[in-house]
Every structure is written in structure tokens, then in C-alpha cells.
Amino acid sequence: MSTTVVRLAAAGDAPGSGVFSVAAATTSAPALALDGICLSFGGIRALRDISFDVAPGEIRAIIGPNGAGKSSLVNVISGLYRADAGTVQIAGQAFARMPASRLAKIGVARTFQNLALFPGLTAAQNIASGLAFRRRSGLLAQVLGLSAARSESAREDEEVREIAAFLGIGGVLDRLVSTLPYGVQKQVDLARALVAEPNLLMLDEPMAGLTVTEKAEMAAHIRAVRDRTGLAIILIEHDIGVVMELSDRIAVLDHGVKIADGTPVEIRRDPEVIRAYLGAEAA
Amino acid sequence: MMDSPELLFAVEVAVGGLLSGVMYALVAIGFVLIYKTSGVLNFAQGAMVLFAALTFVSLVERQVPFWAAIAVTLVIMAGLGFAIERTVLRPLSNRSPMTLFMATLGLSYVIEGAAQLIWGTQVHRLDLGVSNAPFEVGGIFISTFDLVAAAIAAAMVSVLTLFFRYTRTGLSFRAVADDTFAAIAVGLRLGRIQGTVWTAAGVVALVAGLLWGARLGVQFSLSLVVLKALPVLVLGGFDSIVGAIVAGLVIGATEKLAEVYLGPFVGGGIESWFAYAVALVVLLVRPSGLFGKKLVERY
């Protein structure tokens, strides 16, 4: 599989190339491939033999009822949980356990279901934290205000402003994030993930708690990000309407088992899905 | 089996250590009770031990009969525990656990100071009528007092266990300990349960205060038993009564053995920090202690 895709500048590329600089590259591997992932807590098997892949530039949804194992899966990919078996492959590199602290360097970013922002920091500082992984100037250089540190900060501020303007939160950058409305905080969370220019972005319930208007806005952002940067997106979401509209392919989990996988059209027709998920939800 | 005198001596040291470990566990259990229901590490538990012992001994010195003094102190301790819950913990109920901890730190200052303001700062002798004469079992000597203390501790743990397993309040306590939100949702009255638990912690403090007071004399330094209980708690896990007991035994025994066999090489006095070192080493392997609930992060 060798396709020419548009992707984000990788972490190692020249810094300051901007969030939306488009670099053509050939990739032979999927952005993410899971192979036989198993996970259990105590006696409960949260994930059983899950395999699937995400192609570069694809929006890949994972749906399923509460407790199906969606968030567990994202946590395995993030390295927060250690899978009992199976491998995670990122851009061709295989991991038995994802190193959580190097996630950003590998080119993976995520948002959090329950908004894991830093309430004691401003929106700008929150977003800039997404760039900490590639920062080179040390504490001493920063404290002494050496020019390398100053220009690095300036560059970061520029990138933060750029991404904030794109998401329409440029006006609140200097506000403490805890004083912002929930919908705006969700955008800050997204900005913090995007500013790192990841190749794979995991969105854990980005629509949860949003109003209808905010949902539409968020969906537009997600699509625009993909279209402009060609990054791969894993989307965990309860709002089926949003999922059907946004995703290229959908995997359905139920009790830790993948029961279906396919395009929105296929999933809508799948009897197993209707019974286990949509049916349960309707009942 | 016990042929060499060195081995015999080592066993004797270990047994002595195990029995003092029971004393550590006794204090630690008071912490666990409160931690399980309110998630607070109650630093004031040591001050409560001091307060209990000082109140009791002062009553006895004023010619109040033994059992009457116990009863009165019991009521006072229960009242104190209840009052703390109402005036300090409740206004802080939705704040971070560390904030609550700092509040109990302040509380320990208040109780220690108040106890001594009320009853004076002199050292009191506390005689529970238990002989301290050692007796011999299979060639090793065991302190009668330590054994009685261990028995009392065992009895207390049994009573607590029965209470939590078979009474309505006890069962709701367990529900709260397992899941506060769920407990609120099904309508358990959190306030009353926490009031009860603080009362129970006051009672545990009295038992610990009597036993420790009889051993060390009743004085300010009694409140420092908290510093003996903390490594026990860390080792056992803050939320496990069983953990507190096992860790108490482990720390009691290793501490005494270390004091005897390691102490001479480093100038002695290592009991001030040795327990912490033991706890730390174990924690590096198991960050939630031996029996503590594993912290599963939800993201």
C-alpha cells in the first residue's frame, strides 16, 4: 500500500513550519494498526482481541454502548493502560506498550473525555503545553532570557495564535481556562492536541456536553483539520448522527469485542450492530 | 529448632517487634477508618490519642473510678470526633484531599494545645493494672503487657469488623467507602455516616491512647505516635484495615531487628526513620501500599 498523502510536518521537521503547512510524503504504513489487543481489569475483560487500522487522512470512528471499551482502547493507544496482549503499530513502528511520555514525539495527540485541561493556566498556556515535547531551550536559558529561548517562545506563541484563530478561540487566549465556558474549553483541548501537528489524533467524545450549534462547529473543525492537514483521526463519539456524517469507516465495539467494521452505510445496515447497539439504545 | 542462643534472641527481638507493631497498627486503624469514608488523611489522629489519654488519666487522678472515667472519656472523644466532622470537615467537603489534610494538620495543633491547656503539661503515669512482667514461652521472653495490648487490639478489630459487616450503619459505611457518589445517589445519609466514623475514630484513639499512655506515660510526646503510624499506613495502604495490621507487624518486627543488628553499625537511633525507609522501598514496587486499592485512572 503506497499512497501519496498530504500529511502534517513531523516533529523532526524544521520547526516553525506552521500547523497547516502541507508536506507531500509517501507512506507505506497505516497511521495506526492494532493487532490482537486484549485488556482486562481484575477479572473483567475490557478488550478482547481487537484489531483494526486507520489509514492516513482517514476519520475512523469507534462506537459502542457505555462500557464497550472505547475509552479503554484509546487509553491503550495512549500508553495509559498496558495491553495484556497484542501490539500497537504507529506509522510502521510496533509497540507492545505505548510509551505515554513519548506519545507526542511519535506523532500521536489526543483530547480527553472529561476535559483534562490545566485549570491554573491560561488558554494560551494550555495550548502551548502541547508543544512542550519539542522544546529545546532549557530552564536556565529561559530564566536568563537567552535569545534562543526567547525566539523559541515567540515561535510557539505564533503557532498557538494560528491554531486558536483557526478554531475561533483567538479572543480568549489570555483568559484562565477554568473561567471559559465548557464549549470553549473543548476547543482549547482540541487546540492543545492540534498544535503538536500530530499524524494521528484521537478525539475522546469531542461532542459530549456541547450544544447543537457547538456540535456543528466542532464537526466542521474536525473535518477542516483533516482536509487541510491530512492527519488520521480516531473519533469516539456517542452522537450517531455526527459519527455517520463525519467518519470514513466505523468500528463497533460491544463488551470489549469488535462486532462490526465498515463504512457508515455498511454499519447502518449491519444486523449485529442494530441488535447490539442501535437496538439497545432505542429500547 | 531453637538450639542456638543467637537465633533464640533474634526470635525474641522479632516477637517483641511484632507486638509493638500491633501498637502501631492500633493508631493506624484510626486513620484508615476516616480515610475510607472521607478520603482524608487525618493527621490529628495522634492529637486525638493524646487528648483521650490525657482526659482519662486526669479524670482518674481526680478520683473518678476507672470504668466511669473510661465512659466519660468515651463520650468526650465521640463528641470531639463528631464536632470535628461538623465544624472542620463539612465546610471543606468539596475541596481537594490535600486541603483537608492540611486542615487536620491545623487541627492537630488545636487539639494538642487545648489538651495541655485544659489538663496541664506535666507527665502522668497511667496504670491499667496490667503487669509488665515478662513470661517465658519455649525459651523466649514475652512482655505480658504487650500481649494484653495485642489482645485488646484484636478484640477491637473484631468489633469493628462485626460492626461493618452486620449493622446498618456499618454496611452503609462500606457503601460510602466503595463509591461515595453511588452512596449519595441511593440516598445514604453521608453526613450521619461520616459523623459516626469520626466518632468511631475517637473511640479508637481512646484505646490507643490508654495502651500507649500506659507504656510511655501520658504527655505531649504521645501525639507523636502519629509519626509511627504514618509509615505503617503508607506500607499497608491508606484504605485497608488488614493492611494496617499486616504493615504494623512488618514494620514493628523489621524495625526492632534493624535496631538490634543494624543500629550498632550506624550509631543507633535509627527508629526515627527506619520505618519510613522500609515503607518507601515497598512503595517503589507497589505505589498504593501492600493492600491499598489500585488507583485506576479514568480518562
Added chain:
Amino acid sequence: MSLSADVPVAPPRVNLRALGLLALLAVAVLVVPVIASPYVIEAILLPFLALSLAGLGLNLLTGYGGQVSLGSAAFMAVGAFAAYNFQLRLGVSLPLAIVLAAATAAAIGVVFGLPSLRLRGFYLAVSTLAAQFFVQWALTKFSWFSNDSASGVVAAPRLTVASLDLDAPQGRYLFALTLVVGITFLVHRIVGSRAGVNLIAVRDDETAAKVIGVPVLRTKLVAFAISSAIIGVAGVIWAYAYLRTVEPAGFNLDRSFQVLFIIIIGGLATIRGAFLGAALIVVFPLLLARTSSFAFEGLVDAGVLKLVERVVLGLVIILFLIAEPNGLSAILGRATARLRAVLRRG
């Protein structure tokens, strides 16, 4: 674990605030040494400066970094004894001894900070007690540290920098003030830097910080190192300038709690909080003693007074935690905001 999520951030009024600080500094350098009596310097200003600095160091770790430490006094002791021994054994000058003492405290801080890489919350707080007890034990047990003095108490060397003799109260005050001002400025720079932002990120949500690529381990260890170094220098001021003796006894658990109380009362995660808290902690016992001797004419003995002090201090802590978790700093912030509003209107 988040200690204080709701730190108020005043809108930047750099020029006005900087002017105020400069004025304050000018008074501290030019006016105070002239008008302050030796008593005021020795009983109030020197302990105030030493404890402010210790509070500043702890606030970096606990207020900004969220890592609660109950072992501050141990690092004060390390600083004091290290400076003493570097001067005694290597014959280095006082400024160099202070730098080396800070480095020693930092190194030991990192060692006792290692558990923070694995432990959180109360488990970590309790493990910092290990530092408190171990350091105190080592300094008491091994008489080498106090040059084999029989009492374990040694006189601090004369305070001289280059050819400047600072041994008089005014000199000691200026010595302490210089260190405190310099380090405070450094802390101000650290807190405003990206590293400072990382520190708060780790405090507010460690897991999220790790996943998005904030170097959590490094951030924590650096926080322990810098915090311990600053507290170590506070120890040097305490021993050299305030007590003028180097001894382990004063660096006990109560001192550690005192430093913690300073930042709770003053305001977590603020620079001025350490100063406000230290001022209250130093002045309050003196006020209490004055008041009682005035009101009861010596009927209250010193022992009772100490107990009353303990009770009131405990109550103050609880009261602040309940009513003003952001401490004196927040109260001051509101007061200045009100003053500004009045001035603007008038």
C-alpha cells in the same frame, strides 16, 4: 492532585507594580537599616527573611508544582550544615559556600524527590517525612557534621563577604535581604517561564501533562532540586544571620510545618504569599506575647502562652483553608483592587 486550581491572576499592570516593588525595595535597603533597632532586625526581620525564602522555595514545589513536602526543615538544615562545612573544611569564601550549599541541598532534594516519580498525594507527602527524620538523625548522630563539638551546637562563622564585615545586625540584615531579593527575582523568572508553566501543568493534571508531552519526570525533579536549593539558602540565613549558630535542633518537624503553614496562610502558588505568610507567622507570636503581658500583666506564664499560640495558629490555618483558600495574597489582591477603584473614581 490540584492544591489550588483557582489562583487569581491579576491583569498585568507591570509598570505600576514594578514601581511599587522598587519603592518597597528602596525602603528595605535604604531606610530600614537606618531606622530599625537591633531588636527589630534580630527578632523580626531576620527570621522573616529566612522563613520567607523557605516559604518561597516550598511554594515552588507545593504551590506551583502540587508536590506536598513535609520535610522543608531538613533542607534548611542541609543548607546550613553544608555551608558551614564547606567553609570549615575547604576554606571557601562565604558566597561560594552558599552556592555549594544550595547545590548540596538540591542534590539531596533530588534524592528525596525520586519517590515523587512513582508516588502521588499522601503517599508522597508521607515519604517526604523520611527526609525530615533521616537528615535530622544523620546530623545529630555523626558529630563530624558539627566538627565534633560536644554539644552539637557550633557558632556560625563571622559573616564577611570580601572585605566587608557584615556581622552587625544591619550587616546581617543586608546580607539576608540581598539573597532573598536575588532569589525572589529568579523565582519570578522561573514561574513565568515555560518550565514554570510545565510545573503547573503537572500539578493540575499529571496524566494529561504526560500524554501531551510535558516532561513530567524532569519537571518534578527540577522542582525538587530548585525548591530544595532555595530552602537550603534559607537555612544558611537562618543559621548564619539569625541564630548565628549551626545546630540540628531547630530544623525539626515543627519547622517544616511552619514553612508549610506560611504558604497556606500567605497563598499557594504566589510569590508574595510566602512573604505575607512569613510576616504573619513571625509577628503573630510577638503580638500575642505583647498583648498577654499587657492584658494579664505577666500572670500568664510562657508555657501557657506557647500552648495558646499553638491553638490559635491551628485555628488560623483551618479558618484560612475554609474561608480564604488563596490566603493573604488574595486578600491583599482584593484590597489593592478596591483601592485602585477608589483612586480611579476619586
